[in-house]
Amino acid sequence: MSPHDHEHGDDHGHDHVYGDDDLLAEVFEGGPPDDYEILEIALRELLFDKGVITPAELRAKIVEWDGKTPENGARIVAHAWVDPAYKQRLKDDFYSAAAELDIDTAGPQLVAVESTDDVHHVFCCTLCSCYPRAVLGIPPEWYKSKEYRSRIVVDPRSVLSEFGTTLPDHTDVRVIDNTAESRYFVIPKRPEGTEGLSEEELAKLVTRDSIIGVTEALKP
Amino acid sequence: MSTETIPPRFGIGDTVRVKSLSPEGHMRTPWYIRGKVGVIGGLMGSYWNPEESAMGRDGKPDRMVYHVHFDQARLWPDYNGRETDQLVVDLQDHWLDIASPQELEAGNLS
Amino acid sequence: MSEAETNRGQHDIGGLNVDSLIDRSEHRLSLSERRVDAMMNLLFAPDRKIFNIDEMRRAIETLPSDLYENYNYYERWTLAMEKLLIGKGIMTADEITAKVADVRARLKEAGVSA
Numbered sequence: 114m115s116p117h118d119h120e121h122g123d124d125h126g127h128d129h130v131y132g133d134d135d136l137l138a139e140v141f142e143g144g145p146p147d148d149y150e151i152l153e154i155a156l157r158e159l160l161f162d163k164g165v166i167t168p169a170e171l172r173a174k175i176v177e178w179d180g181k182t183p184e185n186g187a188r189i190v191a192h193a194w195v196d197p198a199y200k201q202r203l204k205d206d207f208y209s210a211a212a213e214l215d216i217d218t219a220g221p222q223l224v225a226v227e228s229t230d231d232v233h234h235v236f237c238c239t240l241c242s243c244y245p246r247a248v249l250g251i252p253p254e255w256y257k258s259k260e261y262r263s264r265i266v267v268d269p270r271s272v273l274s275e276f277g278t279t280l281p282d283h284t285d286v287r288v289i290d291n292t293a294e295s296r297y298f299v300i301p302k303r304p305e306g307t308e309g310l311s312e313e314e315l316a317k318l319v320t321r322d323s324i325i326g327v328t329e330a331l332k333p
Numbered sequence: 334m335s336t337e338t339i340p341p342r343f344g345i346g347d348t349v350r351v352k353s354l355s356p357e358g359h360m361r362t363p364w365y366i367r368g369k370v371g372v373i374g375g376l377m378g379s380y381w382n383p384e385e386s387a388m389g390r391d392g393k394p395d396r397m398v399y400h401v402h403f404d405q406a407r408l409w410p411d412y413n414g415r416e417t418d419q420l421v422v423d424l425q426d427h428w429l430d431i432a433s434p435q436e437l438e439a440g441n442l443s
Numbered sequence: 444m445s446e447a448e449t450n451r452g453q454h455d456i457g458g459l460n461v462d463s464l465i466d467r468s469e470h471r472l473s474l475s476e477r478r479v480d481a482m483m484n485l486l487f488a489p490d491r492k493i494f495n496i497d498e499m500r501r502a503i504e505t506l507p508s509d510l511y512e513n514y515n516y517y518e519r520w521t522l523a524m525e526k527l528l529i530g531k532g533i534m535t536a537d538e539i540t541a542k543v544a545d546v547r548a549r550l551k552e553a554g555v556s557a
Binding site: 145146149150151152153154155156157158159160163165166170171174175178179237239240241242251253254255257258259260261262263264266267268272275276290 | 454455456457458459460461463464465466467468469470472475477478479480481482484485486493500503514516517518521522524525528533534538539542543545546547550555
């Protein structure tokens with residue numbers, strides 16, 4: 114029995130992860146679909162039926178998002194660490210600088226801010242979940258949580274310490290709330306003792322959380 | 334449907350006060366910053382008005398969004414941090430009024 | 444500050460200093476969640492203009508408070524998407540009801556209890 118009768122001609126549905134094979138039980142991780150998952154299927158099928166979106170487009174978008182990971186951000190930071198002129202270009206025009214590394218950041222304007230010994234940056238979106246997805250992928254649950262969004266603006270240091278981050282006494286904390294079109298990107302401080310490392314090795318020290326700013330980059 | 338951009342009313346270094354409005358509908362000015370005084374740190378660019386766009390309208394004309402810097406110690410009672418810690422909020426032109434340096438000094442704790 | 448609170452949206456929570464720790468456990472999105480995310484992004488993309496991102500945010504912000512409180516991020520997105528698609532005349536509530544029943548029937552036939 115196959116629910117392929119409403120499939121569009123250009124969609125062969127052989128990939129059991131996407132497309133119309135969703136009614137197979139094994140696709141539902143953790144048990145049968147709940148009301149929301151059923152609603153999602155219904156809305157999706159109606160959108161296909163009405164030609165608003167095609168299965169191919171949806172598949173392409175899922176694959177596109179799956180491909181956006183913090184590795185993109187880490188490569189950008191590592192390059193900025195080794196090349197001060199690149200770091201400046203990144204601050205002036207993120208889109209063009211990212212493109213130099215073949216990273217496409219089309220979408221909301223990205224703004225790079227640099228953490229130093231004097232100022233440590235961290236960003237949030239108190240109103241929803243705005244996030245630099247082009248370079249970090251989909252945000253983690255905690256970033257979207259009530260606890261993070263409500264506390265980071267009023268008591269950033271206690272939030273940072275929950276993430277295991279203690280800053281020197283002389284370092285300011287600057288919190289940025291993503292309330293408008295810009296999305297932020299923190300260039301974390303380059304850790305001590307990394308002078309000899311290659312860019313690839315440096316990129317491994319740059320975590321998603323250090324680009325958000327709740328942690329610093331890893332030590333070598 | 335105007336495509337003109339409203340000229341920015343503020344520049345870097347200006348002291349501004351966020352309006353104390355609480356209108357109905359969608360807006361991108363957090364409640365915690367309303368009525369507070371800060372300093373323009375940068376000009377982000379001119380964009381449509383999201384309050385209008387949330388109603389299906391085009392939100393034109395575009396107007397400036399600013400990076401506004403606030404002193405944390407002057408925003409929150411018993412703030413846990415340094416006097417020089419800051420909070421940056423991106424706010425649109427029509428939400429801001431010019432303020433005096435004296436108002437900035439006086440702080441935001443009511 | 445009390446004046447600003449009268450119309451404070453349920454989403455507008457900066458500074459409330461909710462007195463609990465952040466749950467930092469990592470959670471790989473389910474396929475269903477990734478689909479909701481992708482669908483929403485396709486629908487509000489500027490080149491498609493079914494609705495715009497501000498309409499999307501408003502739809503989420505104005506969900507009834509019991510739904511907002513008790514359902515998770517992607518569940519809220521699914522509800523908001525439904526509201527927007529009906530509001531924009533892309534589909535009707537009756538069509539959705541019929542399709543949901545159809546999906547349930549097919550699931551039952553496939554031996555997936557729901």
